Amino acid sequence: MSSLHYWNYPTEIFCGADALALLAERCTLLGMRNPLLVTDPGMLALEPMTLLQAHLQQGAIPFAVFSDIAGNPSLEDVARGVAAFKAGKHDSLIALGGGSAMDAAKGISLTAVASDGLQRFEWSQIIEHYPSLADFPHLGLPKLIALPTTAGTGSELGREAVLTDSAQQIKRVISHPELLPATVILDPVLTRGLPAGLTAATGMDALTHHIEAFCSPLYHPMSSGIAVEGIRLIQQHLADAHRDGQNIVAREGMLVASAMAAVAFQKGLGGVHALAHPLGARYHKHHGLLNAILLPYVLVANQAAISQDIARLARYLELPRPDFTGFLDWLLGMREQLGIPHSLGEIGLDAQEAAWVGEQAVADISSSDTNACVLDAAAYSQIFRNAVGGVLAQVQP
Numbered sequence: 001m002s003s004l005h006y007w008n009y010p011t012e013i014f015c016g017a018d019a020l021a022l023l024a025e026r027c028t029l030l031g032m033r034n035p036l037l038v039t040d041p042g043m044l045a046l047e048p049m050t051l052l053q054a055h056l057q058q059g060a061i062p063f064a065v066f067s068d069i070a071g072n073p074s075l076e077d078v079a080r081g082v083a084a085f086k087a088g089k090h091d092s093l094i095a096l097g098g099g100s101a102m103d104a105a106k107g108i109s110l111t112a113v114a115s116d117g118l119q120r121f122e123w124s125q126i127i128e129h130y131p132s133l134a135d136f137p138h139l140g141l142p143k144l145i146a147l148p149t150t151a152g153t154g155s156e157l158g159r160e161a162v163l164t165d166s167a168q169q170i171k172r173v174i175s176h177p178e179l180l181p182a183t184v185i186l187d188p189v190l191t192r193g194l195p196a197g198l199t200a201a202t203g204m205d206a207l208t209h210h211i212e213a214f215c216s217p218l219y220h221p222m223s224s225g226i227a228v229e230g231i232r233l234i235q236q237h238l239a240d241a242h243r244d245g246q247n248i249v250a251r252e253g254m255l256v257a258s259a260m261a262a263v264a265f266q267k268g269l270g271g272v273h274a275l276a277h278p279l280g281a282r283y284h285k286h287h288g289l290l291n292a293i294l295l296p297y298v299l300v301a302n303q304a305a306i307s308q309d310i311a312r313l314a315r316y317l318e319l320p321r322p323d324f325t326g327f328l329d330w331l332l333g334m335r336e337q338l339g340i341p342h343s344l345g346e347i348g349l350d351a352q353e354a355a356w357v358g359e360q361a362v363a364d365i366s367s368s369d370t371n372a373c374v375l376d377a378a379a380y381s382q383i384f385r386n387a388v389g390g391v392l393a394q395v396q397p
């Protein structure tokens with residue numbers, strides 16, 4: 001996997017070691033004359049930022065940097081980004097980083113053009129006012145080039161952004177087809193410096209995207225197919241990327257699997273994300289780590305609805321025991337190998353807010369609507385309590 005690949009599904013993708021070298025040329029071809037580079041503050045002194053700035057300078061592309069964003073970007077971060085975008089008379093965006101940078105850049109893009117965009121295209125509003133995706137109005141959003149430095153969110157291939165509403169302590173999901181970046185550069189060299197713990201957490205986020213999409217009841221066979229192969233890539237590469245961060249083949253495999261996951265979850269997510277979103281907003285824990293811990297508890301709660309599909313998946317993965325139990329064993333084994341805690345209690349959460357968590361999970365319709373089976377607030381509360389205590393058990397319907 002050392003050569004350069006060009007794909008245009010669902011957008012233009014360049015994939016391979018040192019694909020970053022194409023950045024300035026792509027900016028010119030896309031008519032990006034003065035991009036705002038959005039990244040998180042932790043990236044400023046790191047190698048990917050140095051490389052990227054050098055390529056833009058060599059290509060004579062003028063740009064400014066905006067990095068005033070939190071680990072989970074907030075509506076306030078987006079507002080500051082829009083002010084920077086307008087003050088610098090920028091015409092386009094480059095996002096470098098993990099999901100935070102991608103989501104912040106998308107929020108800035110939408111709000112710079114439509115001041116009420118975060119409200120109009122928030123998921124609950126879309127469901128209410130736009131029953132058909134064809135009803136999304138053309139906005140002419142600024143062109144965006146995305147360069148992920150983690151392999152997890154897949155936000156570079158998504159049309160959504162997750163933003164924290166600090167006042168409400170919830171996460172808001174915005175969606176518009178034009179939020180899909182014009183060009184995505186998947187360069188595994190940019191992910192080499194990711195520490196082992198983050199490699200595990202972000203990789204498990206990607207795995208959760210694939211599994212939840214695969215188990216979603218929506219009809220979308222293309223996404224189902226992508227999910228199955230994405231899970232196989234993670235089976236092949238995640239442990240290697242975790243063990244040796246310099247392994248470029250494993251890094252590239254995880255970057256591709258993560259990007260594929262965002263295409264797969266056009267089919268929907270599920271109960272893991274419905275729980276992880278409010279927990280992330282309330283307790284400020286890493287999204288991927290929350291998903292990694294929650295995943296087996298939600299799978300067990302969904303077991304009756306998904307066991308046949310999971311058995312088919314287990315056969316494709318050539319697991320020694322190709323059924324639901326065998327798949328769960330594989331998942332728990334991999335989680336342990338990656339050093340992921342088994343319970344939410346181990347990362348400091350307790351069950352005091354279980355009722356609130358259950359209500360918020362049901363209310364997160366961007367995820368809960370496509371869970372494999374219908375779970376009410378009481379069921380989500382029970383799953384949360386199970387995950388806090390480390391008890392893998394069915395919940396009462």
Ligand SMILES: [Zn+2]
Pocket residue numbers: 153205208209273287291
């Ligand atoms: Zn996720």
